[in-house]
């Protein structure tokens with residue numbers, strides 16, 4: 001298979017001028033074309049305001065078409081909202097019905113990102129945290145905790161802290177078997193690990209766009225399965241939730257059924273345009289090539305960490321690996337500071353070092369990281 005010219009692709013990402021950037025699991029860098037698109041829309045709004053305002057609705061519709069093609073669902077099943085915390089709150093509130101019917105338990109991995117579970121706590125569910133073994137667990141481990149009170153299984157496809165990657169197909173099959181709603185957070189996977197919703201039984205999905213999608217900060221994809229949302233009314237409505245917003249009728253609203261009804265009012269169109277362009281960039285480079293590149297770099301990174309006598313957590317097989325490599329050290333803050341003095345950027349997550357690679361990283365970045373780890377040990 002012919003490899004892409006990654007050196008050339010790398011030039012489209014301004015981040016590469018700032019050192020060895022290994023914080024992609026926090027915020028991934030934005031491609032120049034994405035930045036240009038967002039700038040274009042901001043300027044266009046400043047310059048033309050409400051002249052030709054139909055362009056906003058065209059962009060909105062286009063965004064749903066682009067996202068639905070990317071996720072393999074229907075445009076009416078998907079919308080962009082402000083963040084995953086918000087999206088999970090919507091799901092939790094929509095599940096009031098389940099709570100009333102006695103299904104009050106939500107199963108999550110103990111290492112899960114707070115956005116995925118705090119909303120469920122807050123809206124009255126009991127959270128069943130499934131313990132992990134050094135950051136490792138399987139799809140089956142989550143479903144062992146199913147009881148008649150289970151309302152849903154909520155999990156990330158890639159765990160934010162450890163980088164452990166689950167198989168969405170296995171999760172979906174288990175959800176089918178146990179007849180429980182599966183709610184996915186693909187924030188740490190989408191952009192590198194594609195998802196095919198047509199082939200999966202997923203009740204709801206959220207994906208913050210500032211990570212592997214590289215779409216800037218402030219938007220999250222929200223998908224709701226038609227069956228799931230048919231039985232659970234939307235908890236919010238605004239002037240844009242109705243069939244014809246410009247009729248401006250001041251009566252009890254009849255919200256539309258598509259997920260876009262949750263885009264209640266005026267929207268950050270420049271950010272929406274950025275997400276659309278980010279997906280186009282991914283499609284142009286090629287989702288398979290992106291996945292191969294990220295997995296190959298992160299495998300190298302993992303080997304480097306092991307070579308330095310450190311022990312990555314999470315994945316125990318290559319199929320569980322992602323763009324994230326995490327390992328414990330005695331004083332994570334101290335190591336982060338040491339690395340930053342050399343312009344190498346990693347995260348301290350819960351006392352662990354988290355290093356994460358994207359397509360614009362290089363084997364040379366990993367070599368520089370390796371050298372720095374060795375120098376740190378020698379101090």
Ligand SMILES: Cc1ncc(COP(=O)(O)O)c(C=O)c1O
Pocket residue numbers: 082083084085086113115116156159160185187188208220
């Ligand atoms: C798995 C996961 N979900 C969600 C988020 C972000 O959530 P939000 O969009 O609410 O800021 C992060 C990281 O910030 C994450 O790692």
